[in-house]
Amino acid sequence: MTNDAMSRRRLLRLSGGVGLTLATSSWLEACSAGSVPSTSPATGRASPGPGSAGGSTPASSLTDGSAAGVAVPPGSTTYGPLLEADVNGLRLPAGFTSRVVATSGETVGNTGYAWHPNPDGGAVFSGVDGGWIYVSNSETANGGGGVSMLRFNADGTIGGAGSICRDTSVNCAGGATPWGTWLSCEEMVNGQVWECDPFGVIPATVRPAMGAFAHEAVTVVPSAKALFMTEDAIDGALYRFTPTSYPSLEAGALDVLAQIEGGLTWLPVPDPSGQVAPTRQQVPSAMRFAGGEGITSLGTIVYFTTKFDGRVWAYDVARNALSIVYEPPLMDAVLGPVDNITVRPSGDLYVAEDSGDLQVVLLSGGRVEPVVQVMDVAGREVTGPAFSPDGSRLYFSVQVNPGRTYEVLGPWQ
Numbered sequence: 270m271t272n273d274a275m276s277r278r279r280l281l282r283l284s285g286g287v288g289l290t291l292a293t294s295s296w297l298e299a300c301s302a303g304s305v306p307s308t309s310p311a312t313g314r315a316s317p318g319p320g321s322a323g324g325s326t327p328a329s330s331l332t333d334g335s336a337a338g339v340a341v342p343p344g345s346t347t348y349g350p351l352l353e354a355d356v357n358g359l360r361l362p363a364g365f366t367s368r369v370v371a372t373s374g375e376t377v378g379n380t381g382y383a384w385h386p387n388p389d390g391g392a393v394f395s396g397v398d399g400g401w402i403y404v405s406n407s408e409t410a411n412g413g414g415g416v417s418m419l420r421f422n423a424d425g426t427i428g429g430a431g432s433i434c435r436d437t438s439v440n441c442a443g444g445a446t447p448w449g450t451w452l453s454c455e456e457m458v459n460g461q462v463w464e465c466d467p468f469g470v471i472p473a474t475v476r477p478a479m480g481a482f483a484h485e486a487v488t489v490v491p492s493a494k495a496l497f498m499t500e501d502a503i504d505g506a507l508y509r510f511t512p513t514s515y516p517s518l519e520a521g522a523l524d525v526l527a528q529i530e531g532g533l534t535w536l537p538v539p540d541p542s543g544q545v546a547p548t549r550q551q552v553p554s555a556m557r558f559a560g561g562e563g564i565t566s567l568g569t570i571v572y573f574t575t576k577f578d579g580r581v582w583a584y585d586v587a588r589n590a591l592s593i594v595y596e597p598p599l600m601d602a603v604l605g606p607v608d609n610i611t612v613r614p615s616g617d618l619y620v621a622e623d624s625g626d627l628q629v630v631l632l633s634g635g636r637v638e639p640v641v642q643v644m645d646v647a648g649r650e651v652t653g654p655a656f657s658p659d660g661s662r663l664y665f666s667v668q669v670n671p672g673r674t675y676e677v678l679g680p681w682q
Contacts, residue, residue, distance in 0.1 A: 358643060365679030380427065380430040385672075389666070389668070390563075391405040415440060433473060437453070442454055446516065453465055462479045478518065481548070488566040492568070495511045506555045509524045525556075561575055619631055623650040650667070662681075
């Protein structure tokens, strides 16, 4: 193994809150036991990320390229090759079928509710009597955004639709909470997080304690009683919100991931409201990430994506360890511009593309494999991937004119 190959497997770890140690990231080499799911990157290197303000080290300099992945037989796939496009314009593996469940500006089934424009981040919640709910943001500016929900019966038929948040702006991504609410994030200067009831019974509530900035997405790590958030800026930060009285989000501490003397630590944001200065600029030693996008978590591992360098990251909350799961090769990248991300209980990651080939791509055991591709549309991005409670149905949207929300049914692993 060359020194370059070894360096690609380095994992950042903070030991005792002071010193930074480098260790080989064995979980990036093969399936392994422990708290980290078996997810491995593809080989290759990406262009360096942007520098950071205030003299702190760019996140891209903390590892030397991507970690080497598991040796996978040529042509080996989990689901098989994508077939020709179906009647809905989707390329799917054999054994999968699709349907359009909602179209922007059109009434959803016989619900009487017109689906919102610019569908973006989404999540699935268990409903009543074996049914479920899919929520979807509307990334529309000037107070035209918000969140809608689709309610499915146990047999998969649509049982209802409606608004669960109104009069907000640029609702991009967000995250589901373990206590059954949807956190919708406004991606704009001084954007807020709105806590929404998927059933639409309780009005959406703004959570200013979680900071005012260009929120992209949020995930909850119950064991840490903390929430982690990405910021959509070329020099964006990674934030941690620790509620004063978990799980209430009315008050709490907002911190930013920082690097001091070679070590990783969390430092408080002095003014979460961003009135004095943008939150990402208030801590000079804050790490900079090249356009934070989707974020999700499994156990103590937080996965997030950065669009300007095409990376998928993993942050281990328990060990305060940061690593790169995937970064694209210089040529012929299967996974293009990264965006929303979701994780299965197996540890498999499903990443949606922002433009590019308009795909949903699986990262699993060294494989980088497209599982859905949207054809024949001038779509801006694939958004909101989320699975039904039984894992048999994948929901996602495409921001076209009009926007469409899809369901893909099949033998998902």
